[in-house]
Amino acid sequence: MSGSYPDLAGQVVVITGGSRGIGARTARAFAAQGAEVCVVGRDHDALDAVVADLTAGGATAISVAADVTDSTALDTVRGTVESRLGPVGVLAAFAGGLGFPVPSATLTEAQWRQILDSDLTSAFLTIQAFLPGMLERGRGAILTMSSAAGRQPSQANLAYAVANGGLVTLTRHLAAELGPAGIRVNCIAPSSILTEKVQARMPADVQEKVAAAHPLRRLGTPQDVAQTALFLASDAAAWLTGLTIDVAGGRVTG
């Protein structure tokens, strides 16, 4: 772990999408800073594995299984985290990821609704669940997760692009609204991150081609995203809000 952010020690951090991939790596990064972490996803076994890994490393970590498109389930997440760990200082709404390619002419209405729900509405509902506590305390850092697909046209499906473009707007809007209340909201927009899933599904020759499309000539890593999340959540970014950072190897530059 390269960066060090002492102000994150002891903070309660909730990470949706924390059961695998970028979210799980981010959970490990916050735990390494001494934060108390709650990971949220739907897969109980995967959540258990992340918590076992974090606690084996000496961290305080819990999981709550929930579907983040369900506001009632999110209320349960908030109640559980607050009672077991305390008030939440950092919220990373990272769950999502339905970027599979589909020609727009054949994208069904059901797919459109499902993807918007999973990748955009979920972030709104997650933030809304934790906002009252942050407003009451007059502090908090919220991180949202967009994608290079929301920054410029890509192979990903239209609904995913629109959802991720919406996350950039959601971030800016909330940052302006919540700044006076002491709450910062920033967004991370990764391109081509080599998660376990991408590693398993993308053949090596395609990985090489994708890497070559990035000025820095490699795919991103979950660690690249996690480092950005630490920075944005920490006091090192105390004067930053409403931003979207393109963790994209130079492929997207705002």
Ligand SMILES: NC(=O)c1ccc[n+]([C@@H]2O[C@H](COP(=O)([O-])OP(=O)(O)OC[C@H]3O[C@@H](n4cnc5c(N)ncnc54)[C@H](OP(=O)(O)O)[C@@H]3O)[C@@H](O)[C@H]2O)c1
């Ligand atoms: N990998 C990339 O190249 C890339 C690039 C740009 C943006 N992103 C964004 O980064 C985020 C994480 O992606 P990833 O690549 O790490 O994907 P991943 O490995 O497939 O992980 C997705 C995570 O989101 C959770 N999730 C999805 N829908 C959920 C729901 N309805 N309720 C609860 N949890 C849900 C999953 O939990 P369960 O499996 O436990 O349900 C899992 O923890 C996504 O928002 C994605 O759009 C990824």
